[in-house]
Amino acid sequence: MWKRCFTVLCVTFGLSGCAAYVLVEPDQPAAIGAELVVDPQVSWARVAYPTTNGSLWTIDGLGLNQLYFFTEVEAGKPMVRIQGQAKDAMPFYEESMIATDVMELVETTLTRLGNQQVEATNLRPAKFGPRNGFQFDLTMTSQGGLIVKGLCIAAQRDDELDALLFLAAEEYYYELHRPVVEKVFASIRPE
Amino acid sequence: MTRLAVTCCAVLAPLFSIILGNPAVAQMQNSIPIFRPSLNSDEGGLWMAVEEIEKDTQRSPLLVDDETLNAYVTDLVCRLAGRNCASVRVYILEIPVFNATMYPNGMMNVFTGLLLRAENEAQLAFVLGHEIGHFLERHSIQGFRKARDTNSFLAFLSLGAAGAGVNYVADAANMIATGAFYAFNRDQERQADVHGFNAIVAHGYDPIQGAELWKAVIDEQEANPRRRAPSTFAATHPSPEERVRSLTQRAYEIKAQSKETTDGLERFREIIQPLRSQWLETELNRGEPEESVALFSRLLSNETESAELQYYLGEAYRKRGEEGDLDKAVEAFESAAGSDGVPAQVHRSLGLLAMKNGKKVAARDSLIRYLALQPEADDHEMIRFYIDQL
Amino acid sequence: MMLVRPRIAALVVLVALSACTTTRVDVAEDININWTTEQKRVLLVEPDVQLGELTAGGTFEPRADWTQSAQRYITREASRIMRGGAIDLVQIDKLEDPREFQLTKLHGAVGQAALVHLFTPGMALPNKTKAMDWTLGPGTNIMRDRYDADYALFMYVRDSYTTAGRAFLMVGAAMFGVGVQGGTQVGYTSLVDLRTGDVIWFNLLTSSGGDLRTAEPAREVVQKLLEGLPL
Known part of the structure; x- marks a missing residue:
């Protein structure tokens, strides 16, 4: 009945019935970036995202949890570039960076995007597929005042950075999905 | 396909932010407003929306609840506000921006970025007195009306929000509705300056301090050649140089009357110093190392022996990374290492820099020293990994 | 949420109300209502209600008097x-506990996820198979435990009035209280089972008619907001 009462226009898409989210099947390896795959473990919804090499997954919706894939971030480029922002709005990745610098890069990027009290902790070595990488935890307060926790895994090769970043509401959602995310991280491998 | 996806995300962007409005029912039992607008007035609506912001602020994770600090700042504000003391409620927020704001209903937000940048109580008092001036002169409602009438409403509110450089605690929807953040015009700034100045003179503070602080903040901003968006300060304080001149002039006139004045340094330091490390850290994380260098250098010039400040200055140089900066960083770290109360992180910083420079032995020594001092350091696993590799 | 800065003036969905004046959509899973207390109690948690005027200039101005009445x-x-x-409906206007606030x-x-x-x-x-799968x-x-209530009701209302009458409703933008064009009414209510945290019922109301500023019309709006409430 409600369909008869009003027409819904997807304004910015210009058409109705546009599908913004695509299913990520749990049991098929999913490509991330040009060279890597992961095993999703569970069903996710994927949406395009304007990062350097953008892709973004969610389980319950973007306001509740997000898994970002920043792959092949080149030296001299930022991890995230938002439409309409100045070129140097975000900090750049540098080839000379070590793990501690990359951790700061993520912290500063998150801060520049409007999060408060961003803090990265517990930096530790981790396997990024066959490569030696590192992992750290995050906590922050989002713009709307929601406390958020995160997990990041990254590795560097030549002049490029690969990083996966999971963020979720501290209340319930982070602990709920963390085991799955850790398995996704552990499944990173070259295609 | 790509274009569609990108547009999709531009649209989704606002949805990513969690905005939860708060009920407008406000029972501010401890407030006696000097003036309560009638409910059906435009000011009444503004007031109501501001009360929602206050409610959100009271429960924000950014609220600093240190009792000693709150008592100190609230007491200072109360003295400066005089008869209007009961109308003002102070909230300290952990935001690394130089600012304090007053809302039309008497709520004052003081950012830790201001507490970090003030060198003494007189400087802090000037800024707080300045804000009280805006409040007493009802500049917010004037601005709100003006903006509404000129129909540049949303743009001017976006300026306030964006100009902050960071986002505020409050529900953005309510911010927009209230016009709480906007650029005061020159006259309003002058009026507020007069208030601030008179307040510090009346309470026996050194009258030059206001100008000193403004000058320091201007210098800090100008240290950043790539300033991307107007800072809160720049966006809301037009023609700062002129105001510094005016304040300086007035201060000299007062000084000619040669009364005994104070800058309230000791008490200020006693309260602020124990809490400062966290704010220095947050300042660094802002990712504006040029400004941090300017700020930490200035603070250090007043406290040359402070190992903590030397450490943070070193970190700021390291992050700024201009030609010669890494040497300056090492110099600062080595100064810190020689001072009392050296933070363990100094050895970490020295070790990591040495490591990046290929100085393996020095790196190993420093990192081992760091872990000896802080075996349970937050990143000890990674540091141990580096030690093993070196 | 965390990586993206919101664009304050962006819109999501434009809903053109033509023949109909009121639309209500609700979603619920198979609900099994049960109570642990002798006296059935529901919390009305920090109802978020704001009424205002849409000026000729196109700005939304909050009205304290209308809001209080509503x-x-x-x-x-x-x-x-x-x-x-x-x-028993117990209204909590301000939760003090930080975790409850979170x-x-x-x-x-x-x-917001539900709206989208x-x-x-x-x-x-x-990847969501059930109709209502949020908690x-x-x-x-x-x-x-603190309030001894098994369920909580959340309510969100944004309502604006003009002399020209209502034309369009912007659902997404309305969530931000921005640029709600024409005279519009947007509300949603949700019911949460406090023992599991599950959102078991979600009701979205959009309307070009109705009036929350005066008693009788307001009653009708509230009845619509709670229509289908499975309690």
């Missing part, structure tokens, strides 16, 4: 409806 009418009518089912923030996020993924065509989450998690038990 809040009174909503509380009164909602309580009356609950009493009909022998339920739960309301989380609910806001959940509400349930009610906006083309935006469904393909705040069992952390809500702290509220259950």
